[in-house]
Amino acid sequence: MKTLFAEIRSAVLVTLMLAVVCCGLYPLAVYGVSQVLYRDKANGSLIVDAKGTVLGSKLIGQPFSADKYFHPRPSAAGNGFDGTSSGGSNLGPTSKKLADSIGQNVADYRKQNGLAADTPVPADAVTASGSGLDPHISPRNAELQASRVAKVRGLAAEKVQELIRENTDAPDLGFLGDPGVNVLRLNLALDQLPGK
DSSP states (O other): OHHHHHHHHHHHHHHHHHHHIIIIIHHHHHHHHHHHHOHHHHTTOEEEOTTSOEEEETTSOOOOOSTTSOOOOOOOSTTTTOGGGOOOOOOOTTOHHHHHHHHHHHHHHHHHTTOOTTOOOOGGGTSOOSSSOOOEEOHHHHHHHHHHHHHHHTOOHHHHHHHHHHTEEOOBTTTBSOOEEEHHHHHHHHHTSOOO
């Protein structure tokens, strides 16, 4: 009986010790290191204006539909870019609903941007990402939207192209993935310019 209680006592003490280390000390250490070394990333890569108002995150897309803004890729997350409903549509390549949706998105994209009926449209302009929260569009997608934005804002096309280049993120580590234009940063940069 004495041995049984000794075993129970040891098990309880080890459980308490592991709870303190794994549920207390370790998370606090990770939090502390992240706040010191990676403060911006650890806090959501937030974009804040001069008044301290949070405008969004570099990591999560936002819906823009006005002609004066670059439009993000479509989102299947809730009502669009809803972080609590992150996910794709789960429609497969043989889905008629998906084919019809893409066909409509292609027609709408061409109309919005004043493109000819045979202009190739980038896939990211008409399909949602897997998370539905992608903040980037392809450089080609941005180029096709540039003339619309420049015209509405009364800006030179070269200035809009320059902003696209400035807000294009390179592939991770220089070779993983493709370059992407951060739509929120680009639209905020546009809002800083004088125009119509």
